[in-house]
Amino acid sequence: MKKILIATTALVATAGMAAADIQLNGSARFGVVYKDAKGSATKATTGLNTRYNLDIVGSTETDSGITFGTKIRIRSDGSETAQPASAPNGAEFTMASSGLKLALGNTSGAIDSMSNLYANEIGLTTFVGMYSGHGLSYQGYNSIGADITPGVSVKYAVGDFGVMASSHKAGTETYNALNASYTFSGWTVALGVQDVSDSVAANKAAADAKDLTALSVGGTVGSFGVTGLITNTKAGTGIGLGASYEISAATKINAVVSSYDPSASGAKNTTAYGIGVSHDLGGATLKAGIGQDAAETTIADLGVSFSF
Amino acid sequence: MKKILIATTALVATAGMAAADIQLNGSARFGVVYKDAKGSATKATTGLNTRYNLDIVGSTETDSGITFGTKIRIRSDGSETAQPASAPNGAEFTMASSGLKLALGNTSGAIDSMSNLYANEIGLTTFVGMYSGHGLSYQGYNSIGADITPGVSVKYAVGDFGVMASSHKAGTETYNALNASYTFSGWTVALGVQDVSDSVAANKAAADAKDLTALSVGGTVGSFGVTGLITNTKAGTGIGLGASYEISAATKINAVVSSYDPSASGAKNTTAYGIGVSHDLGGATLKAGIGQDAAETTIADLGVSFSF
Amino acid sequence: MKKILIATTALVATAGMAAADIQLNGSARFGVVYKDAKGSATKATTGLNTRYNLDIVGSTETDSGITFGTKIRIRSDGSETAQPASAPNGAEFTMASSGLKLALGNTSGAIDSMSNLYANEIGLTTFVGMYSGHGLSYQGYNSIGADITPGVSVKYAVGDFGVMASSHKAGTETYNALNASYTFSGWTVALGVQDVSDSVAANKAAADAKDLTALSVGGTVGSFGVTGLITNTKAGTGIGLGASYEISAATKINAVVSSYDPSASGAKNTTAYGIGVSHDLGGATLKAGIGQDAAETTIADLGVSFSF
Numbered sequence: 001m002k003k004i005l006i007a008t009t010a011l012v013a014t015a016g017m018a019a020a021d022i023q024l025n026g027s028a029r030f031g032v033v034y035k036d037a038k039g040s041a042t043k044a045t046t047g048l049n050t051r052y053n054l055d056i057v058g059s060t061e062t063d064s065g066i067t068f069g070t071k072i073r074i075r076s077d078g079s080e081t082a083q084p085a086s087a088p089n090g091a092e093f094t095m096a097s098s099g100l101k102l103a104l105g106n107t108s109g110a111i112d113s114m115s116n117l118y119a120n121e122i123g124l125t126t127f128v129g130m131y132s133g134h135g136l137s138y139q140g141y142n143s144i145g146a147d148i149t150p151g152v153s154v155k156y157a158v159g160d161f162g163v164m165a166s167s168h169k170a171g172t173e174t175y176n177a178l179n180a181s182y183t184f185s186g187w188t189v190a191l192g193v194q195d196v197s198d199s200v201a202a203n204k205a206a207a208d209a210k211d212l213t214a215l216s217v218g219g220t221v222g223s224f225g226v227t228g229l230i231t232n233t234k235a236g237t238g239i240g241l242g243a244s245y246e247i248s249a250a251t252k253i254n255a256v257v258s259s260y261d262p263s264a265s266g267a268k269n270t271t272a273y274g275i276g277v278s279h280d281l282g283g284a285t286l287k288a289g290i291g292q293d294a295a296e297t298t299i300a301d302l303g304v305s306f307s308f
Numbered sequence: 309m310k311k312i313l314i315a316t317t318a319l320v321a322t323a324g325m326a327a328a329d330i331q332l333n334g335s336a337r338f339g340v341v342y343k344d345a346k347g348s349a350t351k352a353t354t355g356l357n358t359r360y361n362l363d364i365v366g367s368t369e370t371d372s373g374i375t376f377g378t379k380i381r382i383r384s385d386g387s388e389t390a391q392p393a394s395a396p397n398g399a400e401f402t403m404a405s406s407g408l409k410l411a412l413g414n415t416s417g418a419i420d421s422m423s424n425l426y427a428n429e430i431g432l433t434t435f436v437g438m439y440s441g442h443g444l445s446y447q448g449y450n451s452i453g454a455d456i457t458p459g460v461s462v463k464y465a466v467g468d469f470g471v472m473a474s475s476h477k478a479g480t481e482t483y484n485a486l487n488a489s490y491t492f493s494g495w496t497v498a499l500g501v502q503d504v505s506d507s508v509a510a511n512k513a514a515a516d517a518k519d520l521t522a523l524s525v526g527g528t529v530g531s532f533g534v535t536g537l538i539t540n541t542k543a544g545t546g547i548g549l550g551a552s553y554e555i556s557a558a559t560k561i562n563a564v565v566s567s568y569d570p571s572a573s574g575a576k577n578t579t580a581y582g583i584g585v586s587h588d589l590g591g592a593t594l595k596a597g598i599g600q601d602a603a604e605t606t607i608a609d610l611g612v613s614f615s616f
Numbered sequence: 617m618k619k620i621l622i623a624t625t626a627l628v629a630t631a632g633m634a635a636a637d638i639q640l641n642g643s644a645r646f647g648v649v650y651k652d653a654k655g656s657a658t659k660a661t662t663g664l665n666t667r668y669n670l671d672i673v674g675s676t677e678t679d680s681g682i683t684f685g686t687k688i689r690i691r692s693d694g695s696e697t698a699q700p701a702s703a704p705n706g707a708e709f710t711m712a713s714s715g716l717k718l719a720l721g722n723t724s725g726a727i728d729s730m731s732n733l734y735a736n737e738i739g740l741t742t743f744v745g746m747y748s749g750h751g752l753s754y755q756g757y758n759s760i761g762a763d764i765t766p767g768v769s770v771k772y773a774v775g776d777f778g779v780m781a782s783s784h785k786a787g788t789e790t791y792n793a794l795n796a797s798y799t800f801s802g803w804t805v806a807l808g809v810q811d812v813s814d815s816v817a818a819n820k821a822a823a824d825a826k827d828l829t830a831l832s833v834g835g836t837v838g839s840f841g842v843t844g845l846i847t848n849t850k851a852g853t854g855i856g857l858g859a860s861y862e863i864s865a866a867t868k869i870n871a872v873v874s875s876y877d878p879s880a881s882g883a884k885n886t887t888a889y890g891i892g893v894s895h896d897l898g899g900a901t902l903k904a905g906i907g908q909d910a911a912e913t914t915i916a917d918l919g920v921s922f923s924f
Binding site: 386388612614 | 637638706707711721761763
Binding site: 024026028030048050052054074076078079080081082083084085086087088281282283284304306307308 | 328329330364366367368369370371372374376377378380395396397398399401403412413414452453454455456458460477
C-alpha cells in the first residue's frame, strides 16, 4: 500500500492542529556538463551531472512560542561513472523566538549566510558566481557526510535590520564571523567579517590568511535585478557583479562577472564570467549556462531541476 | 507526538491538489532458510533470513504533463549473525511523458527489465528461477550502497507494443541492451539482446562472453499461469519453464525448472528446479519453497512477507 | 513544495481506513556537559552534547488481527568537534497478536527490557542510573550502525502478568535471558535472569561472568515515585534506589543512588549518585542534573530535549 505525503496546500483545514511536525523537502537535477580546460594538453570532456537532495525537517513549538527544530539531509551527487550512496548528514539543531534564532551542530557560518553572496550563479550546476576566484575560506553547511567543523550561530532580525554571529571549530582552528544587513527601498546591503585563529602558534599565518571582509548588495533597477560583491583578504581583493532579466513570465536570463586582484606583486589578475538561462516548465525548470571560471576553464551545462 | 502517513485510499478528496509528492513504500520479510550443498563435506545449515526495504519516491508533474521523478532505497538484508545498517542507495532519476520514459543514474537495463524474466521464482527468498544456471551477466538496479555501474535507459510503449534501450558503464565495460515486447490475447512475448564492449582491447573476449540473447513468454492456460525463457550466450543455451496455480482464493502454488546446456564439449548440463507455495493472510503473505539450484544445493525456505 | 506529516490527532476521521502505515517519530536534545574526573591529573571539561533521533516505524495488520512491523532508526550523537553522519541502523522485525509479541533482528533482550531498569536516570544525558557501577553486560537495541548481535525475543502479557524470553548471538557467545513482571496496587515488580554461554570452551569463564540476576521494583508512595534495583553477578552485588517528586505541574525533580559491592576480598565498594530536574515548556523540556558516577567523576549537564 502506498503512502502519499500531502502537499501543504491541502492541509489548511488541519494545520492549526499540528504543533509538532516533520517536513520532507526534496529536489533533484540532472543534465550534462561540458568542460574545456585552458591549453591543449587536456581534452574537452562532456559528462553527466546528477544531484538528489532530501531534507527531513522536524520542528515543535512550545506554549510560550519558542520553536525548536532539526534538519538532516540526504544528498547524492552523481556522474556517468557513479551514483553514490548517501547516509543522512550530521544534524542541525535550532531554537527560534521573536526574531532571535540560535543554531548549532551542522550549521553554516555568518559569511556563508550573507545575503546575495550566491546570487546570479550560472547554469544548472552553479559553476560560476560573483565570488569565483576570490579564494575565500569560510564555514558552510555540510550537505554530505559527517560535519567535522560544527559550529554555533545566533541570528537576530528586527525590522529591516539583521545581524548574525557564528563560531566554528575546524580542528585546531576557530572561525569567528559576523554579518550585518540592512534593507531599504528594495535594496539589501550586507557586511561580513571573519577572524580565524589557531590554537597551534605555528599555524598563525595560515589562520590569518583566512581573515576576510565582504560587502554585498542586491536590488532592482527597472526590470533588471542587480547584485554586487566586494571581498578582501591579506592575499587580494575581489569584485563581482551580477544581473538578471525576465525575458518573459517563464524565461529568465542572468549574467555574472568576477575579477580578482592578488596583492602579491607580479601576480596576475583573474576573471571569471558566465551567462545563464532558466525556463520554467511549470513544475520543473530547464537551466543552461556557459562561461569561464577563474582558472580559464570553459564550462557549459544544460539540464533540468525540480522539487518534490 | 506521532506522525502517520495516510494510506492512498484516504486521499481521494485531496489528490488533485498535490502536483508534487513523496511516497514511502515499505516492505519486509523474515523467515528461515535451509541449505544442503551437494556432497557430504559440508554440513547442512539452517539460518535466519531478513529483508527490510523502504523506497522513498519523489515526483512532480509539469503543466505540460511531463512527470519528473526520483527514487532512493534503504535496504538491509540480515541473518542470525548480523542485521546491517544501510545508507540510502544511489538515486534514480526519471522523466516520463506520453508513453516515453527516460531513466538515469541507478537504473536497471533492458535485459533486467524484460517481462517474465523473474516470473515464478520460488519461495520466500526467490532462490531459484527460470534463469538459474544460465550464467547471465547484465545490469540491474542496485538496491544497497553506491551504484558504480550507472546507466541510462529509454522506454517507449504504444498500445500492446513496448521497446526499451539501455546503456550502462561498468568500469571500462559498456553494456548496451535492447528489449521489445508484444502482448496479445493475454500472452506477452519479449525479446532481449545485449552487446557488451570494453574500451581495453585485451578484455574483448571477456566482454563478448557477456553478449546475450533472451526470449521470454508468459500467459495463462485455463487456470494455470505459464511462463517460459530461452537464453543464449557464447558459452551455452538455457531453457526455463514456470507454472502457477491458484488452489484457493488465498493459496497459490508455483513451480519452476531451468536447464542449461554448455556449448563446450564435455561440459555437463545443469538443472535447477523448485516448488513453492504462498498463502495470503490478508495484509501479509506466508511463503515457502523447496528446490535445488544449478550447483545441486538443496534449498528450502519458509517465512512471511508484508508491505507497509 | 513542502510536505507536512499530520499529527495523529488530525487523523481521527481517516484512521480506520489505513491498515498499513508508516510513522515518523523524531526527538532531539542539545546542551552542555561538565565533567571533572577524580584526582587532579586531568582538567575538568565542559562540552557540547547533541542527539538527533528519527524512528521510521512501518506496520500492517492482517485480517486475522496479526500486526507485523518494522523499525529503523537514524541517530547522530554530536559534540563541539563533530556531528556524525548516520546511516539507518539495522532493522527490527516484529509480529504481535493477542498479547504475544515476537521480535527479531536488531532487538533488545529480556534484561534490557525490564521495567524500571532505567527509571530515574539523571539529567539531559542520563549519565547516572540505578545500575551505575554494577558492571552488567546484556544485549540491548543498537541505535547506531549495524547490529552484529542480533537476537530474537518473545513477550507475553496477560492481565497484570508479563514474561519475556530472548536469545542473542554475539560472535561465539549466546545470551539467553528471561524476565517476568507483575503489577499490583500500582507497584510493578520484575525479575530478570541471564545465562551466557560460549561455543569456544576456553571462553567459558568469561561467559559465566556475564550471568546475572536482577530484581526491580517501582511504584508510588504518596506524591513520591519510588524505584529500586538489586543485581547480582559472580563479581558482586549492586543496589540502586531512585525517587521522583513533582514540585509543580511542570517541574519534577528526581534522585538516584547506586552502590556496588564486589565479591573479591579487598575490592572497594563503589557509589554513584545524582539529582536532576526537568521543567516542561509545553512542547519541549528543560533538563539538568548533577552527580558522580561509579568512577568518582563529577558530572553536571543542562539542556533542552524535544520531540517532533
